[in-house]
Amino acid sequence: MLRREEAIRYLPLMVFVVIVIILGLVVPQLLSVRNIVNVLNQSAALGLMAVGITFTMVTGGIDLSGPSVMALGGILGAMVMREGGPLVIGVVVMVLFCMALGMLNGFAVAYLKMVPFVVTLSMMYISMGASIWLTREVSVSVPPAFVKVLTFRILDLPFPVFLFFAIAFLAFGFLRKTQYGRWLYATGSNPTVAKILGVPVEQVVFKAYLFSGLFAGLSAVVTTARLMSASSKMGGEGVILNVVGAAVVGGVSVHGAEGSVLGAAIGAIFITILENMMNMMQVSYYLSLIAKGSLVVAVVAFDCWRKERFYYKRG
Amino acid sequence: MEDWREASRKVVLEVKGLCKFFGGIKAVNNVDFKLYEREIVGIVGDNGAGKSTLIKVLSGVYEKTAGKIFVHGQEVEIRNPGDARRLGIETVYQDQGLIPIFDAASNLFLGREKLQEGFLGRVFKLVDDKFMIQETERTLSSLGIDIKDARSKVLYLSGGQRQTVAIGRAVYWKGKILIFDEPTNNLGVKQERRVLELIKRIRDELGASIIIISHNIAHIFEVVDRIIVLRNGEKVGEKLKTETNPAEIVAMITGVS
Amino acid sequence: MFWTQGFKEKLFISLSLSRLFLIAIVVFFGFSLLTKKFLSLTNLFNFMHASVPLMFVATGLTIVVLARNLDISVGSVAFLAPVVGSTLLVRYGFPLPLSVGVVLLVGLLAGLCNGLIVTRLKVNSFIATLGTMMVFRGIGLQIVKGRTIGLPSVLSNLSSVRFGGFYWDILVSLVFLIFLHVVHTRTPFGRYVSAVGSDPDVCRRAGIDVDKVVLLSFLLSGLFASVGGLWLSMQLGSVSLRMGIGMEFVALASIVIGGISLFGGEGSLFPGLLLGVYILYMIESGLNYLGVSPYFYPFVRGGLIFSAMYVDSLRVRLTKEGKTSSVKG
Numbered sequence: 001m002l003r004r005e006e007a008i009r010y011l012p013l014m015v016f017v018v019i020v021i022i023l024g025l026v027v028p029q030l031l032s033v034r035n036i037v038n039v040l041n042q043s044a045a046l047g048l049m050a051v052g053i054t055f056t057m058v059t060g061g062i063d064l065s066g067p068s069v070m071a072l073g074g075i076l077g078a079m080v081m082r083e084g085g086p087l088v089i090g091v092v093v094m095v096l097f098c099m100a101l102g103m104l105n106g107f108a109v110a111y112l113k114m115v116p117f118v119v120t121l122s123m124m125y126i127s128m129g130a131s132i133w134l135t136r137e138v139s140v141s142v143p144p145a146f147v148k149v150l151t152f153r154i155l156d157l158p159f160p161v162f163l164f165f166a167i168a169f170l171a172f173g174f175l176r177k178t179q180y181g182r183w184l185y186a187t188g189s190n191p192t193v194a195k196i197l198g199v200p201v202e203q204v205v206f207k208a209y210l211f212s213g214l215f216a217g218l219s220a221v222v223t224t225a226r227l228m229s230a231s232s233k234m235g236g237e238g239v240i241l242n243v244v245g246a247a248v249v250g251g252v253s254v255h256g257a258e259g260s261v262l263g264a265a266i267g268a269i270f271i272t273i274l275e276n277m278m279n280m281m282q283v284s285y286y287l288s289l290i291a292k293g294s295l296v297v298a299v300v301a302f303d304c305w306r307k308e309r310f311y312y313k314r315g
Numbered sequence: 316m317e318d319w320r321e322a323s324r325k326v327v328l329e330v331k332g333l334c335k336f337f338g339g340i341k342a343v344n345n346v347d348f349k350l351y352e353r354e355i356v357g358i359v360g361d362n363g364a365g366k367s368t369l370i371k372v373l374s375g376v377y378e379k380t381a382g383k384i385f386v387h388g389q390e391v392e393i394r395n396p397g398d399a400r401r402l403g404i405e406t407v408y409q410d411q412g413l414i415p416i417f418d419a420a421s422n423l424f425l426g427r428e429k430l431q432e433g434f435l436g437r438v439f440k441l442v443d444d445k446f447m448i449q450e451t452e453r454t455l456s457s458l459g460i461d462i463k464d465a466r467s468k469v470l471y472l473s474g475g476q477r478q479t480v481a482i483g484r485a486v487y488w489k490g491k492i493l494i495f496d497e498p499t500n501n502l503g504v505k506q507e508r509r510v511l512e513l514i515k516r517i518r519d520e521l522g523a524s525i526i527i528i529s530h531n532i533a534h535i536f537e538v539v540d541r542i543i544v545l546r547n548g549e550k551v552g553e554k555l556k557t558e559t560n561p562a563e564i565v566a567m568i569t570g571v572s
Numbered sequence: 573m574f575w576t577q578g579f580k581e582k583l584f585i586s587l588s589l590s591r592l593f594l595i596a597i598v599v600f601f602g603f604s605l606l607t608k609k610f611l612s613l614t615n616l617f618n619f620m621h622a623s624v625p626l627m628f629v630a631t632g633l634t635i636v637v638l639a640r641n642l643d644i645s646v647g648s649v650a651f652l653a654p655v656v657g658s659t660l661l662v663r664y665g666f667p668l669p670l671s672v673g674v675v676l677l678v679g680l681l682a683g684l685c686n687g688l689i690v691t692r693l694k695v696n697s698f699i700a701t702l703g704t705m706m707v708f709r710g711i712g713l714q715i716v717k718g719r720t721i722g723l724p725s726v727l728s729n730l731s732s733v734r735f736g737g738f739y740w741d742i743l744v745s746l747v748f749l750i751f752l753h754v755v756h757t758r759t760p761f762g763r764y765v766s767a768v769g770s771d772p773d774v775c776r777r778a779g780i781d782v783d784k785v786v787l788l789s790f791l792l793s794g795l796f797a798s799v800g801g802l803w804l805s806m807q808l809g810s811v812s813l814r815m816g817i818g819m820e821f822v823a824l825a826s827i828v829i830g831g832i833s834l835f836g837g838e839g840s841l842f843p844g845l846l847l848g849v850y851i852l853y854m855i856e857s858g859l860n861y862l863g864v865s866p867y868f869y870p871f872v873r874g875g876l877i878f879s880a881m882y883v884d885s886l887r888v889r890l891t892k893e894g895k896t897s898s899v900k901g
Contacts, residue, residue, distance in 0.1 A: 113885045121824070284714060293707035304694040
């Protein structure tokens with residue numbers, strides 16, 4: 001079903017799968033059910049954000065504010081619950097607040113026609129600043145009930161893993177089979193043509209950032225439950241690198257219109273495994289930054305190279 | 316230009332005093348013309364003569380600065396491509412206006428996707444791929460093209476096949492006024508032939524009225540009934556094909572007589 | 573009405589510039605009214621002095637932005653370059669001039685790295701510099717191994733030399749700015765930069781070596797970022813772990829406020845960027861005097877960026893009449 005040229009897009013991902021399999025043969029515990037579930041649990045938060053950023057990347061833009069918006073949303077929700085608010089309200093606050101910020105981003109990019117990178121970069125710094133200001137660098141703890149509810153197991157799978165899978169597959173289906181999905185990819189491929197054919201390009205882009213906010217909000221819920229607290233560190237600078245890395249490794253193109261959310265989700269799992277490996281090998285945080293930064297650049301360069309060779313061939 | 320046919324044939328599209336200015340640039344300046352039922356009109360001119368701008372106004376990509384447009388005798392306002400489409404004006408653009416990573420069916424229905432019936436379908440606006448692919452295959456084969464794999468991305472198709480998909484889109488949506496912008500650009504000789512034949516068939520079988528823009532005089536002479544010449548945004552000549560010859564047309568285009 | 577379209581553009585641009593002057597004056601006097609301390613020459617010199625490192629960084633970054641690219645690694649370069657230089661100076665006892673030379677060299681190398689990734693590997697400048705931002709910071713952090721490096725006091729003394737309140741480094745930053753401004757307006761390279769920023773395809777067809785121009789712009793950005801970092805560490809008297817974090821954001825804010833378009837091609841270093849940096853600092857120090865907590869600065873910068881970008885995109889829309897607009901990033 002996939003042509004050779006397209007399959008090449010997934011080359012980094014396939015390399016990763018091969019590496020994991022090889023490692024699994026060397027260290028059997030890696031492929032044990034327990035460990036797999038563990039890794040999936042860890043990558044749920046990142047995976048949700050990677051799915052979100054895919055929506056914006058498909059339009060040719062990007063949302064850099066995901067992690068910091070997530071942190072801020074998490075902090076607000078945690079504070080609400082700390083003051084005695086019901087758990088449901090806490091969750092709702094997290095999700096809705098992140099969506100609201102997503103709407104701000106979307107409005108600026110789609111209707112005010114501002115550059116997505118700078119808009120979301122600004123939002124990133126603003127929400128980071130807000131997080132630090134609100135918490136004075138002290139993390140906000142989350143009621144134990146919240147943690148318990150959100151980490152319960154269905155079929156022996158922790159809830160976050162369930163959510164991650166469900167969202168990934170739902171989003172995949174959504175983008176494949178709905179009108180909005182078609183419009184999203186059309187807009188990313190050629191917004192001028194799409195607009196002439198009647199696609200409401202501005203609405204489509206706006207919603208993409210709204211979705212990005214939504215998934216950031218879900219990620220906030222999952223992360224605060226796992227960490228049992230919310231802090232400004234949740235949205236630190238290294239996190240966005242992980243998110244972009246996950247999407248890019250998963251085959252999502254920064255130029256738009258290519259890639260799927262499933263790829264991004266798998267990319268997130270890969271990045272999580274990579275982080276774990278680097279931890280185990282005692283690689284310093286600093287070196288990991290170097291590694292991940294180079295990885296992102298390398299994969300995107302590969303994408304550009306693939307495009308050039310590929311499109312040139314077709315003429 | 317009096318013509319014995321004028322009395323008996325219906326005017327499908329009429330343009331009076333049409334102007335399109337970009338600041339100080341008069342891209343289209345006071346152009347009049349009529350388009351009759353079942354005819355093919357060729358609009359020719361040098362680069363910058365205003366051909367592309369004129370049809371962009373007709374197809375709604377640009378909004379006219381001045382003048383009147385009449386479709387089937389009724390005065391209309393065309394402010395965006397949607398307006399044009401609603402009036403039955405379908406355009407095949409120079410670069411085909413296709414999304415390369417989509418298949419033929421998705422391209423045909425882009426912006427006007429057929430949604431699935433049923434509760435789930437309506438809530439999430441699920442697209443009815445089966446329907447769209449069926450319709451696309453039907454349309455394309457009626458145009459004489461056998462797309463071996465209707466599900467493959469159009470960027471894998473040849474130039475001629477892509478052009479046919481673009482034409483198929485205009486035809487499927489029942490365009491009664493079809494505009495072709497440089498339909499034979501970037502095509503091989505055999506494909507050019509196919510496209511020109513196709514255009515004639517569309518006129519004959521579907522009763523459409525067609526405007527073709529081209530800078531290839533030979534192709535124009537092959538298919539059109541009438542030729543309109545633009546120069547510097549103004550109409551400088553209008554002739555029945557049978558009453559003129561390429562040399563005369565070229566002279567009108569360049570202004571050297 | 574032949575001149576109408578061009579006239580509209582020129583009018584808008586001159587309005588933008590005079591708007592800058594207006595804003596600068598308004599802000600200055602506005603704050604002076606609010607706090608007595610603001611309206612004083614010493615205070616003026618104080619914040620001009622504080623803005624020197626940023627001025628360097630933003631000056632170099634402006635060239636990249638004019639060429640329609642972004643370089644968000646400048647903060648990390650401003651960190652890495654002094655790290656290398658100070659490590660050589662303090663830990664290995666290199667002579668001072670050599671260490672300074674190394675700082676500049678690191679900046680150039682970083683710029684080269686960025687430039688090559690963008691021009692040879694054809695990676696988008698924002699993704700490329702996002703990656704290098706992390707890589708450079710990682711390298712720098714690895715070198716200092718989590719410790720702050722203190723600089724000899726002669727350096728911090730040097731940076732605070734003043735003549736009756738007027739810090740000499742303000743002059744240095746202005747000289748660099750004017751120099752680059754002259755390069756931008758008077759040399760072929762400078763004109764190519766703006767041309768490439770307006771329309772790279774047209775430039776390519778006209779025979780301009782777009783890649784070389786872009787590469788040079790990144791070299792300048794890296795070099796100036798290292799100078800900025802150098803000066804910052806001199807002012808602080810040390811090289812600390814968090815140095816330069818967020819600097820790219822502030823630099824971008826001042827660039828955008830200064831009327832330089834993120835879409836490339838439009839804008840000037842003088843008076844544009846100069847005013848942009850000073851307005852930003854004026855607003856921030858004014859707020860400081862009013863007792864507003866520094867935690868609000870990101871909001872201020874964000875708000876300023878948004879307003880300036882909004883005006884910028886308005887300008888783009890107004891001068892592109894008749895074409896279907898696109899929403900691509």
